[in-house]
Every structure is written in C-alpha cells, then in structure tokens.
Amino acid sequence: MKQVLGMNLEWLKDVQTGEDIRAWDCHVEFPAGTPYEGGVFRVKLSFPPEYPFRPCTITFTTPVYHPAIHPRTGEVCQVDSKFWSPQLKAITVIEQIRNSFLEPIDSNYVMNEEAKDLWRHDRRAFERTARQWAIKYCMTTKMRYWAQMKEMESWPKNHGGLSLSRKCKGMVLECAMVLLHCHLSKDNVLMVLKVLVVLHYYGKFNSCRK
Numbered sequence: 001m002k003q004v005l006g007m008n009l010e011w012l013k014d015v016q017t018g019e020d021i022r023a024w025d026c027h028v029e030f031p032a033g034t035p036y037e038g039g040v041f042r043v044k045l046s047f048p049p050e051y052p053f054r055p056c057t058i059t060f061t062t063p064v065y066h067p068a069i070h071p072r073t074g075e076v077c078q079v080d081s082k083f084w085s086p087q088l089k090a091i092t093v094i095e096q097i098r099n100s101f102l103e104p105i106d107s108n109y110v111m112n113e114e115a116k117d118l119w120r121h122d123r124r125a126f127e128r129t130a131r132q133w134a135i136k137y138c139m140t141t142k143m144r145y146w147a148q149m150k151e152m153e154s155w156p157k158n159h160g161g162l163s164l165s166r167k168c169k170g171m172v173l174e175c176a177m178v179l180l181h182c183h184l185s186k187d188n189v190l191m192v193l194k195v196l197v198v199l200h201y202y203g204k205f206n207s208c209r210k
Contacts, residue, residue, distance in 0.1 A: 028094065036101060063133055105120075
C-alpha cells in the first residue's frame with residue numbers, strides 16, 4: 001500500500017485499510033470523455049491468502065452501470081485466474097479496469113447482460129443510462145448540480161422548434177440553476193423550462209424572440 005500511496009495518482013484517492021491488510025477501500029475517478037466523467041466511485045479490493053499467486057477481487061460498492069460490473073453486487077468481471085501473473089500489481093489491475101471504460105466492451109467478460117445488450121444495440125441509450133447512474137450515485141450534491149447544468153446547456157438552443165434569442169437562452173439557464181439548487185429533479189426542471197419558454201415566446205416578453 002505504501003507504494004500505491006507514494007504514486008500520488010490523481011484518479012486514485014483515499015486508499016485505506018483496516019485491521020485486515022488484505023482488504024482495501026479506495027475511491028476512483030473515471031476518465032474524461034466517458035458517461036462516468038466527474039463521478040467518484042468507491043472500490044473494494046480483497047486479496048486472498050495466496051496473493052500474488054492468485055488475483056485480488058475487485059468490487060464496486062458504488063452502483064455502476066457497465067456490462068463488466070454486476071448491477072447488484074458490484075463485482076467486476078476479471079480475467080480468468082489462469083491468465084493471472086504474480087508480476088501484476090494491484091494498482092495495475094485497478095488501472096486496467098479504469099481504462100477499460102474507454103475501450104470497446106469485451107463480450108467475454110460480462111456481468112450485466114442488460115447493459116451489454118443496450119451498449120450493443122442502442123449506444124445513446126446506454127450512455128444516457130450510465131450517465132444517470134453516475135450523477136445519481138457517484139457525485140456530491142455540488143458535482144451533481146454542475147453535471148446537470150452542463151447537460152442542459154445545449155437544451156435552449158432551439159428547443160421545440162422555437163428560435164430563441166441569446167438573452168432568453170441565458171434567462172432559461174439562470175432559471176434552471178435556481179430550480180436545481182432547490183433540489184428539483186432534472187426532469188421536473190425541464191418540464192418547468194418548457195412552459196417558461198412557450199410563455200416567453202408567445203407572451204409579452206418579445207425580447208425572447210429573434
């Protein structure tokens with residue numbers, strides 16, 4: 001563990017162990033450019049007595065929507081033990097799993113069949129679901145707030161066929177910030193914004209029209 005702590009990896013935080021030194025807890029940040037970006041995932045590593053001749057077991061205690069992770073237990077589908085090498089270090093295994101979220105899904109290592117099928121047949125729906133899980137389970141209130149705002153930034157550009165002015169777009173986003181700060185769900189916020197945009201567009205606020 002001292003070696004791991006000494007590496008000062010930005011994406012690996014709070015590595016801890018209790019009385020049992022064969023059980024580690026840590027927090028992992030996933031790469032940018034994935035639906036999991038911005039999320040902090042809690043991971044547990046369990047080392048068998050035969051380690052390093054047998055691989056450690058990695059479990060996500062934070063829910064993650066991914067084909068290689070069991071949706072209920074959080075268990076990670078890892079390479080078969082016959083391919084394990086004592087030369088592989090625990091940090092290497094964690095890094096490989098983290099980097100696997102940037103790579104195509106390997107159908108040989110699946111723990112969540114639903115996620116695999118969705119990834120294969122409807123990539124947008126898969127990424128949307130994975131993002132929803134990340135925002136719900138893996139972010140602090142502040143991080144969740146800014147993640148939702150980032151997703152909403154493109155919404156008022158030309159929603160519902162209504163061409164809006166820059167001033168009105170800014171008003172819509174400001175309203176979204178207030179509503180999210182009041183802990184409304186994103187779906188409820190969007191519903192309110194749709195009503196406001198229609199009222200602005202067809203009402204007396206002509207400055208919202210182009």
